[in-house]
Amino acid sequence: MDASVTLQRLTERFGDSILETHSYRGDDTAVVKKEDIVALCTFLRDDGKLLYNFMMDLTAVDYLGREPRFEVVYHLYSLRYNRRVRIKAGVPESDCSIDSIVPVWIAADWFEREVFDLYGIAFNGHPDLRRLLLYEGFEGHPLRKDYPVKKRQPLIGPIN
Amino acid sequence: MSEIAKDLHTEHMVINMGPSHPVTHGTVKFLVTLDGETIEDLKVEIGYLHRGFEKMCESGTWYQVFPYTDRLNYVSPLINNVGYALAVEKLIGIDVPERCKYVRVIACELSRIADHMTNVAAGGLELGAFTAFLYFVEARELVWDLIEMLCGARVTTNYVRIGGLKNDLPDGFKQKTLEVFKRCRVLWSDVNKLLTKNRVFIDRVRDVGTMPAEEAIAYGFTGPCLRACGVPYDVRKANPYLVYDRMDFEVPIGETGDNFDKYLVRMEEINQSMRIVEQALEQLPGGPINVDMPYYRWQSKDDIYNRIDSLIFHFKTVIEGIKPPPGEVYLAVESGNGELGFYLVSDGSGKPYKCRVRPPCFPLTAAMPRMMKGRLIADIVPTFDMINMIGGECDR
Amino acid sequence: MGSIKGRLGALRRSGQELLDSGEAERLLGGSVLFTKVESVVNWARKYSFFLYPFVTACCGMEFMSVAGPKYDLDRFGAALPRFSPRQADLLMVVGTISHKQAPVLVKVYNQMTEPKWVFAFGVCAVSGGFYDNYATVQGIDTLIPVDVYVPGCPPRPEMVIDGLMKLQEKVAQERWSDWPRGAAPVTDEAKLTEC
Ligand code: SF4
Numbered sequence: 001m002d003a004s005v006t007l008q009r010l011t012e013r014f015g016d017s018i019l020e021t022h023s024y025r026g027d028d029t030a031v032v033k034k035e036d037i038v039a040l041c042t043f044l045r046d047d048g049k050l051l052y053n054f055m056m057d058l059t060a061v062d063y064l065g066r067e068p069r070f071e072v073v074y075h076l077y078s079l080r081y082n083r084r085v086r087i088k089a090g091v092p093e094s095d096c097s098i099d100s101i102v103p104v105w106i107a108a109d110w111f112e113r114e115v116f117d118l119y120g121i122a123f124n125g126h127p128d129l130r131r132l133l134l135y136e137g138f139e140g141h142p143l144r145k146d147y148p149v150k151k152r153q154p155l156i157g158p159i160n
Numbered sequence: 161m162s163e164i165a166k167d168l169h170t171e172h173m174v175i176n177m178g179p180s181h182p183v184t185h186g187t188v189k190f191l192v193t194l195d196g197e198t199i200e201d202l203k204v205e206i207g208y209l210h211r212g213f214e215k216m217c218e219s220g221t222w223y224q225v226f227p228y229t230d231r232l233n234y235v236s237p238l239i240n241n242v243g244y245a246l247a248v249e250k251l252i253g254i255d256v257p258e259r260c261k262y263v264r265v266i267a268c269e270l271s272r273i274a275d276h277m278t279n280v281a282a283g284g285l286e287l288g289a290f291t292a293f294l295y296f297v298e299a300r301e302l303v304w305d306l307i308e309m310l311c312g313a314r315v316t317t318n319y320v321r322i323g324g325l326k327n328d329l330p331d332g333f334k335q336k337t338l339e340v341f342k343r344c345r346v347l348w349s350d351v352n353k354l355l356t357k358n359r360v361f362i363d364r365v366r367d368v369g370t371m372p373a374e375e376a377i378a379y380g381f382t383g384p385c386l387r388a389c390g391v392p393y394d395v396r397k398a399n400p401y402l403v404y405d406r407m408d409f410e411v412p413i414g415e416t417g418d419n420f421d422k423y424l425v426r427m428e429e430i431n432q433s434m435r436i437v438e439q440a441l442e443q444l445p446g447g448p449i450n451v452d453m454p455y456y457r458w459q460s461k462d463d464i465y466n467r468i469d470s471l472i473f474h475f476k477t478v479i480e481g482i483k484p485p486p487g488e489v490y491l492a493v494e495s496g497n498g499e500l501g502f503y504l505v506s507d508g509s510g511k512p513y514k515c516r517v518r519p520p521c522f523p524l525t526a527a528m529p530r531m532m533k534g535r536l537i538a539d540i541v542p543t544f545d546m547i548n549m550i551g552g553e554c555d556r
Numbered sequence: 557m558g559s560i561k562g563r564l565g566a567l568r569r570s571g572q573e574l575l576d577s578g579e580a581e582r583l584l585g586g587s588v589l590f591t592k593v594e595s596v597v598n599w600a601r602k603y604s605f606f607l608y609p610f611v612t613a614c615c616g617m618e619f620m621s622v623a624g625p626k627y628d629l630d631r632f633g634a635a636l637p638r639f640s641p642r643q644a645d646l647l648m649v650v651g652t653i654s655h656k657q658a659p660v661l662v663k664v665y666n667q668m669t670e671p672k673w674v675f676a677f678g679v680c681a682v683s684g685g686f687y688d689n690y691a692t693v694q695g696i697d698t699l700i701p702v703d704v705y706v707p708g709c710p711p712r713p714e715m716v717i718d719g720l721m722k723l724q725e726k727v728a729q730e731r732w733s734d735w736p737r738g739a740a741p742v743t744d745e746a747k748l749t750e751c
Contacts, residue, residue, distance in 0.1 A: 024487050025250055053377050057490070057501055057518040075490050075501065075518070079377065079391070082398050086490060107380030110526040118214075133207035133555055134691075135656045142215060142690045149219050149689050154655050156662065156699070179660055180610055181639075187612050187657060208657045209613055212689035227686065234614030278617070297624035304621075315617050315710050552613055 004028065006050055006085045013047075014040055019090075027086055034072070034089040034098045041104045044076060044085070052076040052085065055105035058112060060091075060119045064145040068092035070121055074101075097122035118143040172200060177540070179208045187551050188525065190540065197536050202529040209551035217515035221481025222248060222322065225515060230316040232517060233553040235278050236496040238271035238307070241320035246401060247491040247502035248322045251484045252456060260324055260449045261402045265440045267310065267319060268402075268493075269433040273344070274303045275496030275548075276384075276426040276433075283423065283545035284355060287364050292351045299347040302340045309333060322482065323457035324450030334441045341434050348430060356424070365419035369531045369543035376417060379530065380523035383498025384425045385547055389417030395494035406443070407436045422546040456482050481510030488514075497521045497548055519553045594732060601645075601671070602727040603633035605720075608644035610664060613651030615678035618710040627713040632720050641667040646723075647700075652680035653693045662740050665700045670736040673703045673723060677716065682707050700740045 007021045007028050017036040022029050032040055044052040054077040061071045068090035076085050091098050100123035101108045112123045113132040120141035123129060131138065140147055178189040187208035193201035213232065217225045229244045230237040242264050249256065256264075281296035304314045309330050311319035319326050355361045371381070373389040386393055394411045396404040412428035414421025450457045454473035463470035486508040492501040498520030505514035524547040531543055580590045611619055622629055629635045638644040641664045653661055665674070676696055679685040682705045684694035696702060703726060706719035 025253070025489050027488070027490055029488075054382075055380055056492070056499065057503060057516070059503060059514075059516045061505055061514045073503065075503065079393055084490070086488075105380070106378050107523050107526070110522060131207075133210040135207070142212065147215075147690070149215055151690055152655075153690065154658065154693070156659050179657065180664055208654060208660075209652060210654055210656065210691050211613075211652055211687045212691040215689050215691075216687065231614050234617055278620070282620075294625050297620060298626065301621060301624065301626050314621075314712070315614060 005081075006030075006044075006083060009047065009049060010040070010044075013043060028084070029086040029088065031088045031090070034091055037072075037087075037089050038099045038101060038104065040087070041074070041076075041101050044087075045104055049081075050078060050083075051080040052078045052083075054079060055101070055107045055111075056084075058101075058108055058115065060115045060121055060143075062119060062143065062145045070096070070119060072098055072115065072121060091121055096120060097124055099124050100126040102126055117141070120144065170195065175537070179205075188544075188549060188554075190528075192537060192540070194537060197538070199532050199535055199537060199540075202532045202540075204525060204528050206525060207555050209555040211552075211556065213517070213556035214515055217512050219511070221510050222484065222512055223477075223481060225512060226318050226320070227316065229517075230318055231552050232519070232556065233275075233495055233497065233500070233521075233550045234315060235548075235550060236271035236275035237315065237317045238267040238319060239275075239493060239495045239500065241317060242268050242402075243491065243493040243495065243500050244502055245320045245322055246493065247489055247504050248484060250491050251487060251489045251504055251506055252322075252482075254323050254451055254453065254456065256323060256451055257448050258403075258445045259328075259447045262440050262444045263325055263329055263449060264320065265402050265404065265407070266329075266437050267307075267317075269436045269440070270303055270307055270310075272433045272496050273430050273437075274300050274307070276430045277303070279496075279545070279548045280351065280355075280423065280426055283542065284351075284361075286541050286545055287361060289355060289358070289361060292354050295347045295351050295354070299344045302343055306333070306337055306340055309336065321450070321457060323453060328449050329444075334444075337437065337441060341438070344430075344434065348427070352427060356427070362420065364538075365423060365542045365546070367416070367418050367420075368535065368539045369417075369419045369422075369546065371417040371527070371531060373417070375530070376527075379527040381498070381527070382520050382523075383494070383496070384422055384429065385417070385524055386498065387411065388414035388421035388425045390415055395492050395499055399492065401491075401493060403440070404436075407439050409433075409436050419542045419546040483508060483510055492518070495520055497524070497550065497553070517553070517556060519556065521547060521549045521554050525549045525554055594730075595728075598728050598730055602724040605632075605634040605646040605673075605723075606636055606638045606644045607634055607646040607648050607675075608639070608641050608664065608668065609637050609648050609650060610661060611648075611650045612653065612657060613678075613680065615651045615680070615710040618713060618716070619648070619650045619677065622713045622716045627717065629717075629720070632717070632724070634720060641665075642669060644668055645672050647672060647674045648677055649674065649681040649696050650677040652678075652685070652687060653696055653699075654691050655693060656691075658693050658699055661696065662699055666739045671730075671734075672737075673727070674700055675719065675723065676702045676705045677719075678711060679707045679709045685709060701737060 007030060010030055011018050017033040018030055020031040044050050056077045057075040059073050070091040072089050072091055074087040089098060100112055112126055115121055116129055117131045117133050118141055138153055173194045175192045175194060179187045189205040191203040192199055213228055216228055226241060229240040232240050277296045277300045281293045284292035308314050311317045371389050373391050376386055376389045390413050392411050392413050397411055409432045412425045414425050458474045458477050459470045464474045484506045486506055488505045490501055490503045492499045500520055501518030503516040507513040621627060647665060676682045681696050684692050704719045704723045706715055708715055
C-alpha cells in the first residue's frame, strides 16, 4: 500500500501523461510521456509527500523493432520516505530527443551524456552534451542493438 | 607586496593531468586551468577504461555475466557478484537458503574490508605515507588469503551463482578468519596511529573536498562519501538485503564531508565489517547453499553424474542458459563506494536484454570540479583518492 | 713458457671459450676479470629495471601486491617506479587498453629512452582478454613491441616474478646491435596529437 503512494500521487496530478503503471516485483514503475518529464520530475522532487531527492540512475534501453524504439529509464530514491520509483519515457527514433533533467538534479549531467554517447539520444537543454566514454570521431552508438559486437573503430591502426 | 602583485602580468596556465599519471589510479584525465596554484577550472575526462561491459553482457548468457561483474569494481568483486545474483534472483523470484545468505554476507564484508584498506593504503601512499601503504597491503594480503580459501582466486572471484554459491565455506575457515582478524586489528591500529593524528596527513586532508549534505545528495553521492557529509544512508540499513537486518553494526557518519571525514568513515567501516563477519560466522546455520530449482541452479555434481534428469537440466542450463521471465528489476546493494544498482531487463530468452549497472563512483567523479574549484592544485590528489574512483566501475 | 705461449695461442683461436672457462683469469693470478663489455652492461641492466607502471585496470591490484611487502619486487632490482617515461626503461602495461587509451600508450612508449622493454601484464594487455568488442585493443602487441607476455586474469604475483626473471634472461642475451628499436611502428603524429 505504502508502495503505491507515489504512483497514486502521480496519477492524481499527471493523469493524462501517465501511460501505464505497474509494480512488477515490488518496483513501482510509471511510463510517462516524454514531453512532461521535467515537470513530472520537479513534482517528484518537491512534493511534500514524495521528496525524491536522489536521482540514482538514468539509462536507456533500445527495444529495436518496437515503437517507440528507445526508453529512457530514471531511478529515483527518496531518502525521507525510503521509497524508490522508476520512471520510463519512450523516445521514438524519428524524434530522438528528450528534455534534460539537469535543472532538477545536477547528478543527471554525466548520466545523460553517457546515454547520448552510447545510445545517441539527445537531451534538449543539457549544458554540455558531448561524448563521455568514447572519443570524438567514433561513429555510431555502440549500445544500440543494431551495432555489431565485433565492429571496431580504432583510433590508431595496428602494426600491420 | 600586494601592490606589486597587482601590476604583475599573470596568465592562466592549463595543465593536463593524466590519463597516465601516478595519482590518477584508474585512468582519468584532468584538464586544470590554474591561476598560480589555484584551480580556476577543472574538466574531468573519463572513458579510458571503457570496455563495453553492457555489450558483452548482452551477448552472453545470464551466467556469463558474473566474470564481467568481477571486473567492475575490482577492489570489491564479491559485492558485485552478490549484487548481480540478487538482482537476477529478484527477477526470477527466488529466495536463497539461509546458509547461502550468511556466506554471502561474509563474502561481501571481506570484500569491503579489502576495499577500504586498499583505498586508505593508496591514499596514504599518494600523500607520502609509504609505511601506512605497506601495513595495509600486508593486511589486505591476509584478507585476500581468506578470499582465496573461499573461492580459489584473489582478485577476480566469480564466486556467487544465481540461486546459490559455487561452493560452501572451506574447512577451518572460521578459525583462519579469526586469526587473520587478530592480525588485521593490530595493523589497523598501527595505521590509525600513523595517520589519524599525523600533522602532515591532517593538513593535507582536513577541510579539503568539503561538500554540504544537500549538495552531496543533489550530486548523487552515496556510500562513505555521503556518510562523511553526515547523511546516514546505507543500503544495508535502509533496504536490508540478505541477513543484514540480523546483524548488529553501526553506520559511521562524518560532519563536514571533507577528506578527513571520508578517511575516518572508511577506517571505522573496516571495524564494523569485521564485526559483521564475526557475527555471521557465529550465527551461521547449516543446510544447503543452493536453491532446489534445477531450471536455474544446477544440482550437485554427484547428481549430475548419476541421475538422468539432473544431467538434462545441467545440459540445458549450460547450453541455453537460464531463462528468467520477461520483466525488469532494479536492485541496489551497498558496495565499497556506495549504492551499486543493477537494472536488468529480460525478454524471456537466455540472454540479458539489458544489464545496466549504476556505478557509485560515477557521480562522485562528476562532482570533482565542484569540489576542486578555488582550491590548490595539490588538493586534487587527496580528494581524488578519497572518492576512490575505480576505472572499471566508472567507465565500465 | 712454451705452454703459456701455446695457451695464448689457444686464446687467440677461440677467445670466447677461454673467457667462459675462466682460464685466463687463473693465468693472471686471479686479480683480473675478463669479460665482454656487452655482458657487463647487460648484467647491470637486468638488475636495475626502472619501471614505468602504466596501470589501467584490475591487474593494478595485483601489481600493488607484487610491489608490496609480501612479494617484493625489490629483490629483483625492479622496485623503483619512475613516473616519467623518460627516466624509465621497463614499460609495465598493467590492464586493459581501450582504443581511447591506445594513443596515450604509444606516446608513452615513444617517449621512453632506449634501451627499453615492454612487459604485458595480464591477459587484457596480452590479447584483449575476454573483452572482444568495439572498445578494447586486442593485445598491445598490435601497437608496440612486447618482450614478455604474462597472461592470467590477473596473473598471480608468482607468475609476474617468473615473467620478470624471464625478462632478465632475455636482457642477458642481448647484443649491441639490438638497439635502438626506434619508434613504435603505428605512430601517426596527426592522430597522436589529438589526445
Ligand atoms: S587481465 Fe583480467 S584482471 Fe587484468 S585488466 Fe584484464 S580483465 Fe582485469
